[in-house]
Amino acid sequence: MNKHRLVYLYVSNGSSPYPTDFDMNVLTVDHFASMFPQEGFCSLFRLLIDDGVFDEILVVIESSRSPGTLNLGKNFDLVAVPNIYNLKPLLRDNDIMWARGGWRSWHDFLKKWHDTGHWLLFYRAASNRGAWPFWDIVFDDLIKEPFQDEIGRLYLPINKPINQVMFYPLIIHRIYDVMIGASHIHDKKGQWRFLPVLEEYRNRYGTDLACIMPGGFKNGEHTNQIISTVKEKNLNIFFPGMVHRHDLNIMYNHSRLFVHCGGAGQNDRGPLEALCCGTTLMIANPEFHPPFFRHPYVFCIDPRFPEIAAEQLAYALTTINSQHENWRQDVHRFYKQENSLEEVVFPQFKNAFNLIKTTPHSKKDAAIRALLNNS
Numbered sequence: 092m093n094k095h096r097l098v099y100l101y102v103s104n105g106s107s108p109y110p111t112d113f114d115m116n117v118l119t120v121d122h123f124a125s126m127f128p129q130e131g132f133c134s135l136f137r138l139l140i141d142d143g144v145f146d147e148i149l150v151v152i153e154s155s156r157s158p159g160t161l162n163l164g165k166n167f168d169l170v171a172v173p174n175i176y177n178l179k180p181l182l183r184d185n186d187i188m189w190a191r192g193g194w195r196s197w198h199d200f201l202k203k204w205h206d207t208g209h210w211l212l213f214y215r216a217a218s219n220r221g222a223w224p225f226w227d228i229v230f231d232d233l234i235k236e237p238f239q240d241e242i243g244r245l246y247l248p249i250n251k252p253i254n255q256v257m258f259y260p261l262i263i264h265r266i267y268d269v270m271i272g273a274s275h276i277h278d279k280k281g282q283w284r285f286l287p288v289l290e291e292y293r294n295r296y297g298t299d300l301a302c303i304m305p306g307g308f309k310n311g312e313h314t315n316q317i318i319s320t321v322k323e324k325n326l327n328i329f330f331p332g333m334v335h336r337h338d339l340n341i342m343y344n345h346s347r348l349f350v351h352c353g354g355a356g357q358n359d360r361g362p363l364e365a366l367c368c369g370t371t372l373m374i375a376n377p378e379f380h381p382p383f384f385r386h387p388y389v390f391c392i393d394p395r396f397p398e399i400a401a402e403q404l405a406y407a408l409t410t411i412n413s414q415h416e417n418w419r420q421d422v423h424r425f426y427k428q429e430n431s432l433e434e435v436v437f438p439q440f441k442n443a444f445n446l447i448k449t450t451p452h453s454k455k456d457a458a459i460r461a462l463l464n465n466s
Contacts, residue, residue, distance in 0.1 A: 093185050094146040094147060095144075095145050095146050095147075095185070095187070095448045096145060096146060096147040096148065096149060096183060096185075096186050096187070097136070097139070097145045097147075097148045097149070097186075097187050097189060097444070098148075098149045098151060098178075098182065098186045098187065098188045098189070099132070099136070099148065099149070099150045099151065099189050099191065100151045100153075100175075100188065100189065100190040100191060100197065101123065101127065101150050101151060101152050101169075101191055102123050102152055102153070102191065102192070103152075103153040103154075103175075103194035103196060103197065104121055104122065104123050104152060104153065104154045104156060105153075105154060105155045105156050106153050106155055106173070106174055106175065106194070106196045107155040107173040107174045108174075109174060109176075110173070110174040110176040110177045111173045111174065111177070113158035113159065113172070113173055113177065114158075114159065115159070115160055115170070116159075116160075117158070117159035117160070118159050118160065118161060119152070119154065119157045119158065119159035119160060119161050119169070119170075119171040120157045120159075121152055121154040121156055121157040121159075121171045123152050123154070124152055124154070124157070124161050124169055124171055127150060127152075127161075127163070127169060128163060129254055129257060129336055130254065131251065131252035131253035131254050131255075131360065131363075131432070132191075132252060133150075133163065133254075134252055134253075134254055134255070134256070134432055135252045135432065135436060135437060135440060136148045136150075136163075136167065137163075137164060137167065138432070138433070138437045139437075139440065139441070139444065140164070140165070140166055140167055142437075142441065144440075144441050144444050144445060144448075145444065145448070146166060147166040147167070147168075148166070148167050148168075149168055149169075149170060149181070150163070150168070150169040150170070151169075151170055151171075151172065151178055152169065152170070152171040152172070153171075153172055153173075153174065153175050153194070153196065153197075154171040154172070154173070155173045155174070157171060158171050158172060158173045158177075159171055174196070175196055175197050175200045176200060178200075179200075182204075184209075186209070187209075187210045187212065187444070187447060187448060188201075188204060188209060188210065188211050188212065189211075189212040189213070189214070189230075190211070190212070190213050190214070190220075191214045191216050192214070192215065192216040192217075192218035192220060193213075193218055193220030193223060198223065201223070201225065202223075202225050205225040205227070206225070208452050208453060209452055210227055210228075210447060210452050210455070211225060211226060211227050212226070212227060212228045212229075212230065212447075213226040213228070213229045213230065214229075214230045214232075215229065215231070215357060216357060217355065217356045217357035224242055224244075226244050227244065227245065227452075227455055227459075228244070228245045228247055228443075228447070228459070228462070229244055229245065229246045229247065230247055230249045231246045231247065231248055231249065232248070232249055232250060232251045232357070232358045232381055233357065233358060233378070233379070233380075233381060233382070234246060234248045234382070235248055235382045236248065237462060237463050238463075239459065239463060243456075243459075245459045245462060245463065247443060247462060248439075249436070249439050249440065249443075250381065250383075250429075250430050250435055250436045250439060251358050251360070251363065251381070251430075251436070252430075252432045252436045252437075253360055253363045253364055253367060253430075253432075254336070255367060255431075255432050257336050257337065257340055258336075258339075258340050258343065258364040258367045258368050259340070259367065259368060259423070260344065260368055260369040260419050260420060260423045261340070261341065261344040261368075263341070263344050263345060264345070265344075265345060265346065265347050266301065266345045267301050267302060267303045267329075267342075267345050267346040267347065268300040268301050268302065268346070268347050268348065268408060269285075269300055269301075269302045269303075269346065269347070269348050269349075269350050269404075270302070270303050270304075270305075270342060270343060270345075270346035270348070270349045270350070270365070270370070271285050271302055271303070271304040271328070271350050271352075272304060272305070272306060272350070272351060272352075272353075272361060273305060273306070273339060273342075273343070273349070273360075273361035273364065273365070274306055274359065274361055275306050275307055275308075275309050276304065276306040276307065276308045276309060276314055276317065277308075277309035277310070277311045277314050278311035278312060278313050278314050279311075279353060279354065279355045279356065280306075280351075280352075280353045280356070280359075281351070281352035281353040281354050281375065281394070282304055282306075282314070282317065282352065283311075283313040283314055283316070283317055283320075284313075284352040284354075284375065284394035284395075285350055285352050285394060286317065286320050286321065286324070286326065287394070287397040288392070288394055288397050288400040288401055288404060289302065289324075289326050289328075290324050290326065290397070291397040291398055291400070291401040292401040292404055292405065295398075295401050295402075295405075296401075296405060299325075299326070299327045300327065300408075301327050301329075302326070302327060302328045302329070303328070303329045303330075303331065303342055303345070303346065304317075304328050304329070304330055305330075305331050305332070305333070305334050305339060305342060306332070306333060307332060307333040318330075339364070340364075340368060343364060343365050343368035343370045344368050344369070344370070344419075346365075346370055347370075347371070347408060347411050347412070348370070348371050348372075348373055348390075348404075348407055348408060348411060349361070349362065349365035349370045349371070349372050349373070350372075350373045350374075350392065350404075351372070351373070351374050351375065351380075352374075352375040352392070352394050353375070353376065353379065354375070354376055354379075355379065356379050357379060358379070358380060358381055359379075359380075362374060362380060362384070363426075363430060366388065366389075366422060366423075366425070366426040366430075367423065367426045367427075367430075368419075368423070369418075369419030369420060369421075369422040369423040369426075370419070370422065371387075371388055371389070371390070371407065371411050371418075371422055372384065372388065372389040372390065373389070373390040373391070373392050373403075373404070373407050374389060374390075374391060374392070375391070375392050375393065375394055377391060381430075383429040383430065387410065388421075388422050388425045390403065390406070390407040390410075391403065392404060392407075442465065443462060446458050446461055446462060
């Protein structure tokens, strides 16, 4: 009996211009490889193996910096290849391939894989590769209902998993009014948009909110001005820099409100992690977040207009402060109800993969019809 294996193309972190020999016995120390065991999708993959949905899973990183391998568990491995074509001899004919995002160096490789009669799945991850026409199924965490587009690609609603072992509520004192983002600090993440709101809040309500903004700074027109603006306006913001996810969990729990003002992206994990910790959310662009984000656990803010945003911020903080002492547990229960790895995310993928893996690619239309009708 053929074994069912999922091949997950995770990221490209620098590609060699052509395939080069590499030692499969060398341990990769690529940054993305080291971080993957902490990712929510790694937790999901372990469940898929433990439940027997897949016999094996192979995670792939394109990395000319540190080719090699990393064992993630029984029948669960990661390989870092210097060039995507180094993956070809490692593939099996009945593999199911799933690409996260897409890099230019992958295009021809993926097209050939699909054109030779193999399943090819896709998660956009805020990339612009959704236009590539050869995806069979697009996993989409921003939609409620499945649909098929004019060229036959199925868009299947799914939920994004996070690492629930690392993020959970703690019984600790809240020392920050607002946590501003939980990722790299750069223009697209929108941390800079919140500074005029804090200034307007002080002018209107006479209070300096205690804030924390974790993450390393990246160059950007607006981001480069954050530190000087904070000093000039004397805003109360603590910058801890890049922190371990264990420390990030503590920071979520120390905060009354988590604010995400990003004007791009796709379902950033910061808001999901905050909810899982029981921290109430405030988001600027709901279209970049999952449909289940809703009041009273999720507030909206429009940082384009600081006068309005300051009122929205005051309303959110007043609402949170008026809640009972178990409010954090209520927010956490809401997260578990809507995005629990075991009870929500895993069943979605299990149902989809059980159908995909037993359907030859030549009969994919039948599988797509079934997924449309059963989702």
